[in-house]
Amino acid sequence: MKALLFIETNEEKVLGGSLELISAVKALNAEGTALVVGNRAAADTVAALGIPVIFIDAARDCDTLTEVLSETVKEQNPDVVLLANTVLSKDVAPRIAARASLGCVSDVTGISNTDGKVIYTRPVYGGTVLEHIEVEGKAVITVRNGSFSKPEAASNAGVTEKKVEIPADAVKAKIVDAVKEISESVNLEEAQVIVSGGRGMGNVENFKLVEELANVLGGVVGATRPAIEDGWISRAHQVGQSGKVVAPKLYIACGISGATQHTSGMSGSNYIVAINKDEDAPIFEIADVGIVGNVMDILPAMIEEMKKAKAK
Structure with missing residues (x-):
């Protein structure tokens, strides 16, 4: 089985979700080849992870990238094309699938390959249900960030440079023209620790405890939509269906009830700690550790204990 991986970059950095595709290839037990466009340093970084890389310095936008990927798919003839589930890939993936008459599955969180049958798992209905999809023939797949581990360094597999002529039409x-919104830069997708606050924090002053705990743990602050709409923190911190999908090693939910719109964006976290005074709150159904109590009593104690632990 052959797999083609599109490795997306942000300026000089390879996106973590794209690197996870290398581990997804292992889950497929497939022979993988990575495609990196426009960033030679990134191509070298990926090759050092043990997967051969095709580097093409031709695409700069969605249209030209679609052309480059389409030509590469024709040349490589892979059984599956893997992309990270980013805004760009959500635009490009269906175009590639349509041009090459391939199946297309988005937001995949799991892949299994048994007896030559590949099953793709993805959440639906806001994450309340998981569906298993088998594609007849070849497919284009976008994979949700955090679904697979990041690969470790391996023997360098090398980079092959190729050229693709892109027709004017x-x-x-x-x-x-491009207008960049001046906003706080928050990298929730790459964070290893996220401390999130919800409506249960009560007000903006109380929400500062969430920020303090995140700072002590060296993590990033997250928030639910009600906390954003009440103006306690900027929208860049929103986790959930209408915000960012995250999968940190540790996720601490403070005063969050666990509505589907929020949990669909963080249920892939490795370890979830939930603090809520309502013992029947839905968040406890997915939490590894649940603390029933007033978040305003618990957070100061947690912050104090974490500071002591760091001081040792």
């Missing part, structure tokens, strides 16, 4: 849209 391939570009359907032209960017004439």
Whole structure:
């Protein structure tokens, strides 16, 4: 089985979700080849993880990237094309699938390959149900960030540079100007520790305890939609269906009831600690550790104990 991985980059850095695709290839027991576009340093980084890399310095936007990927798919003829489930890939994946007449499955969180039958698992209905999909023939797959572990360094598999001629009519849209929103830079997707606060924190002053605990743990602050809408913290921190999908090693939910809209964005976390005064709160159904009590009493004690532990 052959797999083609599109490795997405952000300036000079390889996106963590793209690196996880290398582990997804192992789950498929497939022979993988990675495609890196426009960033030679990133191509070298990926090759050092033990997977051969094709480097093409031709694409700069969605239209040209679609052309490059389409040509690479024709040349490599893979059984599956894997992309991280990013905004860009959600745009590109269905285009590639349509051009090459392939199946397309988005937001995949699990892959199994048994007796030559590949099953893709993805959440539906806001994460309340998992569906298992078998694609007839070849497929384009986008994989949710945090679904697989990041690969370890291996023997360098090398980089092959290729050229793809992009016809002028391939570009359907032209960017004439770009306006960058001035906002706080929050990297929730890459965070190893996230401390999130919800409506149960009560007010903006109480929410500062969430920020303090995150700071003590060296983590990032997350929030539910009600906390965002009440103005306690910027929208860049939102976790959930209408925010960011995260999968840290540790997720601490403070005053969060556990509505589907939020849990669908953090249920992939390795270890979940939930603090809520309602013992019947849905968040406890997915938590590894549940603390029933007033978050305003528990958080100061946690912060104090964490500070002591760090001081030792």
